[in-house]
Amino acid sequence: MPEIDWQLLNLDRWDSNIKLAICSLLDANDAPLDGAESLCGALESVRDLFCLMRHFRPLRTKALRDFDAAIDDRTRPQDGGYCELCWRVSIRSSRLQELEAQQRYEVGEIVRSGQCQLSAEEQGAKLAQALMLESCLKLAPSCTLISKAEAAKLRLVFERFRIDRILAGNLSDRYCAVHKPGSAKYHADLxxxxxxxxxxxxxxxxxxxxxxxxxxxxxxxxxxxxxxxxxxxxxxxxxxxxxxxxxxxxxxxxxxxxxxxxxxxxxxxxxxxxxxxxxxxxxxxxxxxxxxxxxxxxINPLTGEAQVPDPARKAIRDATMKGLSITVIAKELGLSKGTVDGLVRLMKSSRHA
Structure with a gap:
């Protein structure tokens, strides 16, 4: 067995041991015992760390001669991951989506800033050519709409976002921002x-x-x-x-x-x-x-929370300002507590942004 696979197998065994340790800290209803909440959260964080470490493969290894191109798979395209406790995307997936939108916006700004008199069709073609540069080491002859100066700016943008994506790989792919291990919502829904x-x-x-x-x-x-x-x-x-x-x-x-x-x-x-x-x-x-x-x-595809009419959103906002609880608001509006809780959190994060 190659050394790297043996090491990954050991990670799986340690993960199983920690799962057993977490189970020993839960009561018959799968809720943490008194005083064990912090320890459960810490052990779940260790499991997240193990999950992250499984993605690391050496750039070069003596165990496999033809394994030189095995790069950390956090830098590769990843499908969206979802929270293990609800419908929301994981913290890592959410961050990757944000980076994708930010990168596309910055690329568009560079492309538009250098436009003279281009038709709508030419503008779309230029944006497509710009995005091609992310996977191309040098500009193809067909990319006639992009100047060398623009190409240099675009490469800097792509490199910066590549590094940001690597950093995003350190974030949890098991839980969403609402269900961070150790939080009250995490323990309630676990x-x-x-x-x-x-x-x-x-x-x-x-x-x-x-x-x-x-x-x-x-x-x-x-x-x-x-x-x-x-x-x-x-x-x-x-x-x-x-x-x-x-x-x-x-x-x-x-x-x-x-x-x-x-x-x-x-x-x-x-x-x-x-x-x-x-x-x-x-x-x-x-x-x-x-x-x-x-x-x-x-579900609203932009926010990831329930899509409700504007009057309902306003009523939730007003009730929150009055200090009403999630349970009371949900009962008055005919919504579930999970729906209202998500919308209240979204409104709070929007105010702080």
Whole structure:
């Protein structure tokens, strides 16, 4: 076995040991024991470090003679990574997206600053030629619209952003900015991790849902919207999902199954040993729950948070200024707590930017 692969195998073994250590610090509901929150966060950070170290491969190695071009894969194009606890992109992916947008803007500024009288078609061609320089060591003869001075400026921009991308590789690819290990939100949602991942499998068709009443993805849903469905589902409170025991259906799910069979409310009440009023309340709660999910099911591709009408955003902003809690705001507007929490965080970050 090449030395580098042996070292990576050792990393996997250490990662398994740390996972066991983290499990020993959790109670039956997968929540950290009293006083163990900081240690759990620190161990998760070590796992993030191991994940990062797996990407490092030596530029040259005696173990493999033909391995000279094996460069750290953080410098290569990467697909978007998502948080293990929700629908948001990881901290690393978010930073890479920001760098991509910033680089494209700066390239466009250089291209536009040197334009004389070019048609719209020529302007588009010049921008395309400029972007080609990122992967070309020298300007191709066909790039007649870019001057040597512009090419020199562009190469400096591409080199600066290449370094920034390498630095971005140090950021977490497992969690988003909301779920940084050690934060309160991280510990609150960590208990739902297994259920969240399981329901994602169910939505992709590779698993079976543990819920009797399931939310449906919105029309033409993208990856983030499907992940938002899974997040809302496991946080819906339909039944306990944080226990290691086999899940048992809640009252609302039992009522839903009987409703699907065409059983009357009177018969439901008799079978479940509760009043008809309780059955009616359970059905109304299901309807409200579905409406709450639908109200925040579409994701804004620019912000990564739920797409809600402007009046709702204004109401959230006003309620936040009054000091109302996330729970109260969500109940008043008919939105889920996860949706409101994300929008409040987005508004706060926009004010600080």
């Amino acid at each position: 208990r739902y991790k297994a259920a969240f991942q399981h329901h994602l499998s169910a939505l992709s068709g590779s698993g079976r849902s543990e819920f009797a009443f399931n939310f449906r993805p919105p029309s033409a849903a993208d990856i983030q919207e499907i992940r938002k469905v899974a997040y809302d589902q496991v946080h819906s409170g339909l039944h306990v999902v944080t226990s290691r025991k086999a899940p048992s259906l809640g009252l609302r799910e039992k009522v839903w199954l009987m409703h699907q069979e065409g059983i009357s409310q009177s018969e439901m009440a008799r079978r479940l040993g509760i009043s008809r009023q309780a059955i009616s309340k359970a059905r109304k709660s299901l309807e409200s729950l579905m409406n709450t999910h639908h109200a925040g099911s579409y």
